[in-house]
Amino acid sequence: MRLHRFILTLLCGLSLSATVSASEELIISEGWVRVTPPGATNSAAYMTITNRSDTPLTLVAARTSTASMTQLHQSKMEMGMMKMEQQAEGIKLAAQSTLELKPGGYHVMLMGVTSPLNEGDQVMLVLEFSDGALRELLLPVLSQSPGQLPAATMTH
Numbered sequence: 001m002r003l004h005r006f007i008l009t010l011l012c013g014l015s016l017s018a019t020v021s022a023s024e025e026l027i028i029s030e031g032w033v034r035v036t037p038p039g040a041t042n043s044a045a046y047m048t049i050t051n052r053s054d055t056p057l058t059l060v061a062a063r064t065s066t067a068s069m070t071q072l073h074q075s076k077m078e079m080g081m082m083k084m085e086q087q088a089e090g091i092k093l094a095a096q097s098t099l100e101l102k103p104g105g106y107h108v109m110l111m112g113v114t115s116p117l118n119e120g121d122q123v124m125l126v127l128e129f130s131d132g133a134l135r136e137l138l139l140p141v142l143s144q145s146p147g148q149l150p151a152a153t154m155t156h
């Protein structure tokens, strides 16, 4: 917990020079990060992203100090097996649309988690969009999807 708070402070400091986005046109809600099972060092972040603008947007990258590498993935069923594919060109958001990042679909993959993520922890995640906008999210660590709970805590 102490480590994650430190990371939060660090990222908030860095964000002072970051681009301020048109926040009312891009809404991110219901974000959460999955707990790491014993011995595992991978996790994933999920959220709902609404693009209220009249132009398509792409989620091009995600960053966090909680993992050594972050990638954008899509899980797909292939021949009865769940496979994950890296989305090298990002995750596209059509104009006036809502996209759900959820288990079994799109997600932000956290690889090489620096310390175990337990229920009750929080993870700071920075999302970068194709228009240059950066969004910071403080996401709760949960063992399963929060459903309709107001899970995501927006910062700034």
Ligand SMILES: [Cu+2]
Pocket (backbone or CB within 6 Å): 044, 073, 074, 084, 107, 108, 109
């Ligand atoms: Cu993945």
